[in-house]
Amino acid sequence: MxxxxxxxxxxxxxxxxxxxxxxxxxxxxxxxxxxxxxxxxxxxxxxxxxxxxxxxxxxxxxxxxxxxxxxxxxxxxxxxxxxxxxxxxxxxxxxxxxxxxxxxxxxxxxxxxxxxxxxxxxxxxxxxxxxxxxxxxxxxSLPPTAWIGVALWLLGVFFEGVGDAQMQRFRRDPANKGKLIQSGLWRYTRHPNYFGDACVWWGIFLVALGSWPVLLTIVCPIGMTLLLTKGSGARILERHMSKRAGWDDYAARTSGFIPLPPRKKSATT
Structure with missing residues (x-):
């Protein structure tokens, strides 16, 4: 190399x-x-x-x-x-x-x-x-992991693009003013665009990976993921969203980052 x-x-x-x-x-x-x-x-x-x-x-x-x-x-x-x-x-x-x-x-x-x-x-x-x-x-030359990176990048762009489009449609409806979006991708994760963002940068890292110098840059997608989940991304946004009606119920059943099937309500609630 x-x-x-x-x-x-x-x-x-x-x-x-x-x-x-x-x-x-x-x-x-x-x-x-x-x-x-x-x-x-x-x-x-x-x-x-x-x-x-x-x-x-x-x-x-x-x-x-x-x-x-x-x-x-x-x-x-x-x-x-x-x-x-x-x-x-x-x-x-x-x-x-x-x-x-x-x-x-x-x-x-x-x-x-x-x-x-x-x-x-x-x-x-x-x-x-x-x-x-x-x-x-x-x-x-490109290793097989590069194409895994491309697939991960495509997944990320899908979540970002579709999530943003769904949010735009939701906000355009006056009846939704002050409400939380809980449909589409937002049913499976509270932050589809942030999840997509993380996928994009992990995908780019895998595309770039081909030698030990690039391996050292793994701190970059890790840092981006932490920024999105713990820094200025989800943490600040959720502080704002938590003021809206229905937030506690939505947060209790919906994954905070990685898309997952909605959690069922407890039988005691």
Missing amino acids: VFATGPFVVGLLLSALSVAVVLLVTFAVARIVGKHSVIDTAWGALFAVIAIVTFLCSSGHGDAARRWLLLVLPVFWGGRLAIHIARRTVGKPEDPRYVELLAKAPGNPDLYALRMIYLLQGVLAFLISAPIQVGAYQSA
């Missing part, structure tokens, strides 16, 4: 630069529209840009099939997510999460946001995308 160390280092630097450019542009847009929640749209775009830069920098060095997969999978996932969030948030006020965060800002709120929102998300995107950035420079 040959690993192109020199081009890899150049690729890392250019990826970091591309992340900085995307974040600065996003910050400028946020100042114009008056809300920092536009960073949520940029989240998926960051991974797509990193994948594109890595693909270009690894040209002539890594295995062609792996390079193409590590381009197409993140770009499709990141592009779909960016478009979905942009459509969902256009014309909406600032996200309450950012209002709460910036209310505690010492000094200039914009500089605080630049550090605590933009820089933090940029660093996370750069680190989480490590399997892409390392995997693209391997000369080893």
Whole structure:
């Protein structure tokens, strides 16, 4: 196995630069529209840009099939997510999460946001995308586990896409205002989109896996999964959802992450 160390280092630097450019542009847009929640749209775009830069920098060095997969999978996932969030948030006020965060800002709120929102998300995107950035420079051909990764990625995109579409339809019905969605994929997991997100990154890791350097990046899908389940994902969302009627019953019978058949009510209840 040959690993192109020199081009890899150049690729890392250019990826970091591309992340900085995307974040600065996003910050400028946020100042114009008056809300920092536009960073949520940029989240998926960051991974797509990193994948594109890595693909270009690894040209002539890594295995062609792996390079193409590590381009197409993140770009499709990141592009779909960016478009979905942009459509969902256009014309909406600032996200309450950012209002709460910036209310505690010492000094200039914009500089605080630049550090605590933009820089933090940029660093996370750069680190989480490590399997892409390392995997693209391997000369080893794709192992069978790569196709398991593609299947896992497809499963993840299905759960994210279908889950988001079901939530959009639910919210468009005025009769559902203030209610909890409990149908479709949401019947089997309280967070189909977060489960799908985790599947996507474990799938990308398996596609990238071909040598010991990539094995070291296993901390990235692990970190993403923890972020989704214990960090800023499910934990914060459920704190908001728990205020709605019927939450306790829904949470008691529905899996918190991995899709499972709904639990039956106890005979004593």
